[in-house]
Amino acid sequence: MAEKLTLDDQGKLVVPVDVALPYIEGDGTGVDIWPAAQHVFDTALAKHGQRVSWMEVLAGEKAYRETGEWLPEATIEAFREYRVGIKGPLTTPVGGGIRSLNVAIRQIMDLYVCLRPVRWFKGVPSPVRHPELVDMVIFRENTEDVYAGLEVAEGTPEVAKLREFLHDSFGWDIREDSGIGIKPISKTGSQRLIRAAINYALEHDRRSVTLVHKGNIQKFTEGAFRAWGYELVKEEFADRAVSWDDCGGNPGDRLLVKDAIADNALQQVLTRADEFDVIATMNLNGDYLSDALAAQVGGIGIAPGGNINYVTGHGVFEATHGTAPKYAGQDKVNPGSVILSGVMMFEYLGLQDVADDITRALEETISAKIVTYDFARLMEGATEVSCSEFGHAIAERI
Numbered sequence: 001m002a003e004k005l006t007l008d009d010q011g012k013l014v015v016p017v018d019v020a021l022p023y024i025e026g027d028g029t030g031v032d033i034w035p036a037a038q039h040v041f042d043t044a045l046a047k048h049g050q051r052v053s054w055m056e057v058l059a060g061e062k063a064y065r066e067t068g069e070w071l072p073e074a075t076i077e078a079f080r081e082y083r084v085g086i087k088g089p090l091t092t093p094v095g096g097g098i099r100s101l102n103v104a105i106r107q108i109m110d111l112y113v114c115l116r117p118v119r120w121f122k123g124v125p126s127p128v129r130h131p132e133l134v135d136m137v138i139f140r141e142n143t144e145d146v147y148a149g150l151e152v153a154e155g156t157p158e159v160a161k162l163r164e165f166l167h168d169s170f171g172w173d174i175r176e177d178s179g180i181g182i183k184p185i186s187k188t189g190s191q192r193l194i195r196a197a198i199n200y201a202l203e204h205d206r207r208s209v210t211l212v213h214k215g216n217i218q219k220f221t222e223g224a225f226r227a228w229g230y231e232l233v234k235e236e237f238a239d240r241a242v243s244w245d246d247c248g249g250n251p252g253d254r255l256l257v258k259d260a261i262a263d264n265a266l267q268q269v270l271t272r273a274d275e276f277d278v279i280a281t282m283n284l285n286g287d288y289l290s291d292a293l294a295a296q297v298g299g300i301g302i303a304p305g306g307n308i309n310y311v312t313g314h315g316v317f318e319a320t321h322g323t324a325p326k327y328a329g330q331d332k333v334n335p336g337s338v339i340l341s342g343v344m345m346f347e348y349l350g351l352q353d354v355a356d357d358i359t360r361a362l363e364e365t366i367s368a369k370i371v372t373y374d375f376a377r378l379m380e381g382a383t384e385v386s387c388s389e390f391g392h393a394i395a396e397r398i
Ligand SMILES: NC(=O)C1=CN([C@@H]2O[C@H](COP(=O)(O)OP(=O)(O)OC[C@H]3O[C@@H](n4cnc5c(N)ncnc54)[C@H](OP(=O)(O)O)[C@@H]3O)[C@@H](O)[C@H]2O)C=CC1
Pocket: 029, 033, 088, 089, 090, 091, 092, 093, 102, 300, 301, 318, 319, 320, 321, 322, 323, 324, 325, 333, 334, 335, 336, 337, 374
């Protein structure tokens, strides 16, 4: 009989042998990648005497078809109650229609960290000469920034009202045919994200944390993010971490906290990859950076992530990529990102043996040159397999 996750006296997650976890299948290619990934998960779990009773919860197009709602309250309730779960990608229309359900889940549950580790797996084809130098962990703020969707559309009474207010109160003249978006960046949101990044770096023996921002231009939002980060280092981590300015780049046995302006950072992660380790940044920068870095190590087909609130313990794991609609239902795309998101989830639950076995089996499958279309088109001598066949090939090696 499946049981829920609980917390012990120290607030640590306790995982029963048969644990109930919610999942969202996802729109588009979700129908392909979820079953392939679940087969891999169940095989690894069984090997270690563990079981997950997967409970499907609805969101996106399937939810709308079956309930008339895009994100039913029952889905949020399930993620709250069962604490940890996993989701496939959900579609967000461009320019109109519903706002992002992915963002809504992060905001409603206050999953303030989007954790996206990016590293190269041996044998994966890459467009760069030294993909092995990429071993970065992105901590992307997940609840604020222009990503919060606080916008008013051009030509509406709302935008007229806001323009008038900005003119009267600040003397700002905004062109009449403008839409306007608001970019909130708070000290609270910035510091809890940067705190999580520093704690992670200390716990995992990483060399540095780089704050990536465009603070020269956006002084009171992205510039403030940087300032609050350095303030945090002094106030909470003085014995274990030090900023570049306070140590001239020589941190000794302390963790080095430095910063980089976003445009420069985007070129240096490519040209000087070994100088970046843990990265803490705001929502939109983190979004751009995670896809760009994924490309450096072989693409979005193998880019995992997790949305986490380290205070409440809640986590919803998901791939970095989206629904790739042109491939939906073709049993074609790479399920690697969801599989590795599952690996992150099992690590988060303390099921390290399960996580390690899946990673090893994935590496062995790629080394045998058994890959989906995305890798096959860049590899010589590859055997191209479907999404489900790739899942089976991994499961056979567990
Ligand atoms: N967290 C989430 O749920 C996210 C949702 N989205 C949503 O997804 C929808 C589509 O967005 P789009 O910008 O096209 O981005 P996608 O990430 O969905 O797809 C872009 C391209 O990435 C490649 N790709 C994506 N998934 C895989 C995979 N599993 N294996 C191999 N390659 C893959 C494909 O490249 P190629 O064409 O070269 O084969 C694809 O055309 C939008 O509605 C967007 O809002 C986007 C990102 C995250």
